[in-house]
Amino acid sequence: MTKAADILSERLKGLSPKLALILGSGLGGLASEVEDAVRIPYADLPGFPQSGVSGHAGELVAGHLAGKPVIVLSGRAHYYERGDAAAMRPALEALTAVGVEALILTNAAGSLKPDMPGGSVMMIEDHINFSGMNPLIGEETDSRFVGMSEAYDAEMRQALESAAATAGETLHKGVYMWFSGPSFETPAEVRMACVLGADAVGMSTVPEVILARFMGLRVAACSVITNLAAGLSPGELSHEETKDMAPIGGAKLARILTQFMRDGAAGI
Secondary structure (H helix, E strand, O other): OHHHHHHHHHHHOOOOOEEEEEEOOHHHHHHHHHHEEEEEEEHHOOOOOOOOOOOOOOEEEEEEEEEEEEOOOOOOHHHHHOOOOOOOOHHHHHHHHOOOOOEEEEEEEEEOOOOOOOOEEEEEEEEOOOOOOOOOOOOHHHHHOOOOOOOHHHHHHHHHHHHHHHOOOOEEEEEEEEEOOOOOOOOOHHHHHHHHHHOOEEEEHHHHHHHHHHHHOOOEEEEEEEEEEEOOOOOOOOOOHHHHHHHHHHHHHHHHHHHHHHHHHOOO
16 A cells, blocks of 8 residues: 555554545535544645645545545646646555545536536536646556446436435536646637537646546536536626635535435445
8 A cells, every 4th residue: 555545554453445536616515514534734745736726635534424434535636737737647546545445526517508607517427638748647457448438327326316316416428638737728619518418627637536436436427517617698707706706606516515425325
């Protein structure tokens, strides 16, 4: 086990979560709902990201959500921060080492669909990696050739849909397109994304999905829509808008995820 995994195992004191959540920009509110919480700053876990993005708390929270053990990572590293697509690898390796078997990723994203405005929640069914980057570049074994045909676990997606219905929340479904950032997409890039079949655009998540599948983890992911993408609404986009709008959709997503846990978390 890595040093981070050793520290994490010691601090968990017998808690053995099989599921971990990674929370995106402005979505850290769910971490406050974890009961019997053990909080560990990323700075105490060697290799964990030291995010410089506002809206990311930079701490691991372990405990129970709706009665089920869970680990919540409040904040992530982005490719655009240091040019490292594999920045989240040490964190995911530590989670795997302490017994995590499944991962739910969340992010803040821009919508390409007028009927999916800010405040909506979209479950990711597939993604397009437009960045040209991959966190497995440099991996030397044949295990680097990871199949991505079923990157997003079908049973977990079905359970999330059922949880949303029970919670009375609308859960959109679609394709997420990863741009490297940190600049927002241009209107021309947004038009291209529409042509290619994307429903939302953002600057994260895809590297973690690839790494998680490489490690054999089951994966699901949801985007909280904070705005219509560039060219689809007047005015310039800003990170402040992302942080302001994320809690609206984030509250909906929190209700869906809590119900997902209450319903048995897809057998995880």
